[in-house]
Amino acid sequence: MSDDRGRGIVSDIDRRRPWVRRPLRLIQGILLLATLLVGLGPILWTAKGALSPTQDLLRDPLRLWPSSVEWGNLSTAWTDLRVGHYLLNTVVLVGGSWFVQLFVAAAGAFALSVLRPRFGRLVYGAVLATLFVPGSVSLVALYLTVLDLSLVNSPWAVWLPAGAHAFNVLIMKQFFDALPRELYQAAQVDGAGPIRLFWQIVMPMSRPILAVVSLLAVMEGWKDFLWPMVAISDADAQPLAVALPRLAETAEQNTVIAGMLVAIIPPLVLFLVFQRHIVRGISFTGLKG
Amino acid sequence: MVLVFGCFAWWPILRSLVLSVQYTNLVDPPTWVGLDNFSNLLADPLLWTTVRNTVWFVLLALVFGFPLPILLSVVMSELRRFSGLFRVLVYLPVAIPPVVAVLMWKWFYDPDFGMFNQVLGVFGLGPFPWLQDTATAMPSLVLEATWAASGSTVLIYLAALTSVPGELYEAAEIDGASIWRRVWHVTLPQLRGVLLIMLLLQIIGTFRVFTEPFVLTDGGPEDSTVTILLLIYRYAFINGDYGTAAALGVLLALALGVISAVYLRLTRKWSRT
Numbered sequence: 001m002s003d004d005r006g007r008g009i010v011s012d013i014d015r016r017r018p019w020v021r022r023p024l025r026l027i028q029g030i031l032l033l034a035t036l037l038v039g040l041g042p043i044l045w046t047a048k049g050a051l052s053p054t055q056d057l058l059r060d061p062l063r064l065w066p067s068s069v070e071w072g073n074l075s076t077a078w079t080d081l082r083v084g085h086y087l088l089n090t091v092v093l094v095g096g097s098w099f100v101q102l103f104v105a106a107a108g109a110f111a112l113s114v115l116r117p118r119f120g121r122l123v124y125g126a127v128l129a130t131l132f133v134p135g136s137v138s139l140v141a142l143y144l145t146v147l148d149l150s151l152v153n154s155p156w157a158v159w160l161p162a163g164a165h166a167f168n169v170l171i172m173k174q175f176f177d178a179l180p181r182e183l184y185q186a187a188q189v190d191g192a193g194p195i196r197l198f199w200q201i202v203m204p205m206s207r208p209i210l211a212v213v214s215l216l217a218v219m220e221g222w223k224d225f226l227w228p229m230v231a232i233s234d235a236d237a238q239p240l241a242v243a244l245p246r247l248a249e250t251a252e253q254n255t256v257i258a259g260m261l262v263a264i265i266p267p268l269v270l271f272l273v274f275q276r277h278i279v280r281g282i283s284f285t286g287l288k289g
Numbered sequence: 290m291v292l293v294f295g296c297f298a299w300w301p302i303l304r305s306l307v308l309s310v311q312y313t314n315l316v317d318p319p320t321w322v323g324l325d326n327f328s329n330l331l332a333d334p335l336l337w338t339t340v341r342n343t344v345w346f347v348l349l350a351l352v353f354g355f356p357l358p359i360l361l362s363v364v365m366s367e368l369r370r371f372s373g374l375f376r377v378l379v380y381l382p383v384a385i386p387p388v389v390a391v392l393m394w395k396w397f398y399d400p401d402f403g404m405f406n407q408v409l410g411v412f413g414l415g416p417f418p419w420l421q422d423t424a425t426a427m428p429s430l431v432l433e434a435t436w437a438a439s440g441s442t443v444l445i446y447l448a449a450l451t452s453v454p455g456e457l458y459e460a461a462e463i464d465g466a467s468i469w470r471r472v473w474h475v476t477l478p479q480l481r482g483v484l485l486i487m488l489l490l491q492i493i494g495t496f497r498v499f500t501e502p503f504v505l506t507d508g509g510p511e512d513s514t515v516t517i518l519l520l521i522y523r524y525a526f527i528n529g530d531y532g533t534a535a536a537l538g539v540l541l542a543l544a545l546g547v548i549s550a551v552y553l554r555l556t557r558k559w560s561r562t
Contacts, residue, residue, distance in 0.1 A: 039378035040381060225500050
């Protein structure tokens, strides 16, 4: 980041002084080691554990390399623990939540920002008000609501509540508000109705914000634990995150760790591929939140 | 949108209020019980243990988890090499799903086979009971939670640090301010707004801790890690007493609301001066 702003706390003159340069080097080295150990270490540990015989974990936990590499653990986890099945459940739940979130946020923000119906301000206020009520507080009532709509155990029980995400509406609306209004007026003069305006003018211009919301939605959905556990009690329909603690109590440990590895890989790949966007999204949402 | 928010945001909030004055077990039709749920709740000795535990968790999380990201981000913003690599490494724990992270740490904390006791054993320390002792269980949870959450906070601070104008440092340097004084008198005051918001968000977030105590300790040993959300979960989904669970939820919301209001009022004064 120091490159972006020209100069930081430590100036170029400081950097040339030995009593600044040496400690700075030292700090850099220590930080590199520490972040490697703390950030990458646990992931490597999981990868190692997933490919080791269980004996290794118990006899020699500090071992750096498995005594014999057992790729079979992964396939055992995939078939016997049905990790593949749970992973598919996760993908379905996350995918649906992503779509519902994006649709609700985009359509809602479009209506509030561009169409501006009567009571729009009131609705927007009510949406923002939900930001101040922590989601976990209405957990029980939400469960009973889902029960009344007889959505329990169906993926809709996760998809629909995910859509009620005030924060997405907020950042989408701010984005739409910043688009030039003349554009909408010109399109309306040319005879475009609200639906055409939405699909052909607003959506193509909103790609950056759609990407940010999408990434955050997928990462969040992948992490979700409490609500899917409550809403989907049928063991067969549970996502991987909910199934893993249950499996950990009974199954062979190295296959459970193999399952953990499977659960880590998709969000990790997603993060590494889109890290620039995610970093930008976090700094943006964090500052606004 | 109105439909989705209506069903899954506004209605549940209102319904929490209604539920909190009803007795519901899903079998019989709900009956109005007035404030009975609240008085049952206040009479439950576990409630006070829970409140104490949760406040303890929040305080520990602040002591560990608030200064660490500030320190990391300030140092990271000054390093010229590997800055991209650092950002990725710091964020990695955040990318790991919390449940998986918690299961990992359960291994690390294992008194016999765990990484921590093994490594400390090399230096002749321990073995420590970590999660199995009432005194160390909560700090152990906080350590895991701090590890899991710091990365995103660091990224937010890094973004905020770029908006600190370089001229301020220039001026401070010309006035003869040392590097430490520049951090103290320029960087931290410039970040004040973000720091204050993040502190509040962290307090609110840590009050709602659930996954760590649920998976790592299930509230034990001897109820020393039962948190408010875990108690709500137990009331509702283990005892089937939805009314009392909703009442506790309402109390938690009120408490958080009061904390936020007081905090914002106090800091508004402070940030003006």
